[in-house]
Amino acid sequence: MEVEREITVPSGPDEVWDSLTEAERLEEWFANEVELDPREGGRGVFRWADGDERAATVRELEPERRIVLDWDDGGYVSIELETVEDGTRVRVVETAPDFASALELHACAWAAVA
Amino acid sequence: MGRGRVDDVFAALGDPARRALVRAIAERGDATATELAAGLPVTRQAVAKQLALLGEAGLLRATRSGRETRYAVTPGPLHDAVAWMVEVGAEWDERLAKLRGTAARRSSRRPRA
Numbered sequence: 001m002e003v004e005r006e007i008t009v010p011s012g013p014d015e016v017w018d019s020l021t022e023a024e025r026l027e028e029w030f031a032n033e034v035e036l037d038p039r040e041g042g043r044g045v046f047r048w049a050d051g052d053e054r055a056a057t058v059r060e061l062e063p064e065r066r067i068v069l070d071w072d073d074g075g076y077v078s079i080e081l082e083t084v085e086d087g088t089r090v091r092v093v094e095t096a097p098d099f100a101s102a103l104e105l106h107a108c109a110w111a112a113v114a
Numbered sequence: 115m116g117r118g119r120v121d122d123v124f125a126a127l128g129d130p131a132r133r134a135l136v137r138a139i140a141e142r143g144d145a146t147a148t149e150l151a152a153g154l155p156v157t158r159q160a161v162a163k164q165l166a167l168l169g170e171a172g173l174l175r176a177t178r179s180g181r182e183t184r185y186a187v188t189p190g191p192l193h194d195a196v197a198w199m200v201e202v203g204a205e206w207d208e209r210l211a212k213l214r215g216t217a218a219r220r221s222s223r224r225p226r227a
Contacts, residue, residue: 001195003202007210011217019213029212090213092206096198 001096010087013064020067020079044069073097126171127199130207131156132164136173136187136200144186146179 009016019025021038031046042058056069059076068078074097082089127133138153139145147162154161165185168174173196174185 001198003199003206005203005206005210007214009214009217011220015217015220016213019217025216028216029209087217090210092210094202094206096195096202 003092003094005092006089008084008087008089013081013083013088016081016088016090017064020081021061038067071097122171123173123196126168126173127196127203129164130203132168133200133203133207135161135164136168136196137204139174139185140187140197140200144177144184146182146184148182 019029021036023034023036026034026036026046032049033047034044036042036044036058038058038061040058040061042061044056044058045053046056047053055072056077057072058067059070060066060068060078064081066078066080068076070076075095077092077094080091082091127136135150138150142149147158147165150165151158151161162183165174165176165183169176169185173188175188177184177186
């Protein structure tokens with residue numbers, strides 16, 4: 001099970017790459033607090049304002065092309081860049097975490113529904 | 115569950131506006147088209163149309179309440195999968211919009227080579 005999203009950003013892949021790999025830049029769009037060691041095998045910790053926290057290991061890193069993070073709670077997120085006429089196409093694929101973790105993560109939001 | 119049903123569900127959730135509606139209803143427990151339209155730059159009629167489509171796909175359950183129809187998210191076999199897809203899909207929609215915004219701001223400050 002995976003979610004796939006694509007967007008075109010009006011700047012070059014070098015600029016977008018910085019936004020994907022520098023902690024300070026990641027804090028502008030991905031999470032509220034970021035620690036990331038941007039190299040293969042490097043660790044990342046991401047914290048959000050709602051108290052959620054996820055840690056990951058960098059599985060693949062190809063500058064200005066592709067970064068893949070394996071989440072500690074299962075699943076991965078892959079972000080690929082491609083130069084296009086009006087900027088850089090960013091393609092994200094995120095796979096589901098281990099089923100139990102997914103249930104736990106979303107139990108609060110969905111408790112009212114079940 | 116037939117293949118057609120699964121396709122309906124994924125087609126219904128293929129649209130960011132509809133995902134946002136499912137998420138908003140899940141957060142509130144239930145809601146009417148009027149309540150949902152109040153926080154959005156769209157008409158009640160537009161919201162009602164999307165809610166009807168989500169209802170036909172089996173994702174929402176409709177209950178008449180006076181002159182209005184209240185919608186709640188249907189628990190079901192696809193519940194957990196749909197919950198995850200809606201939540202994570204909406205998160206990425208928001209994040210990528212922010213990423214584009216920050217990149218655009220940076221580019222406009224910087225003279226083009």
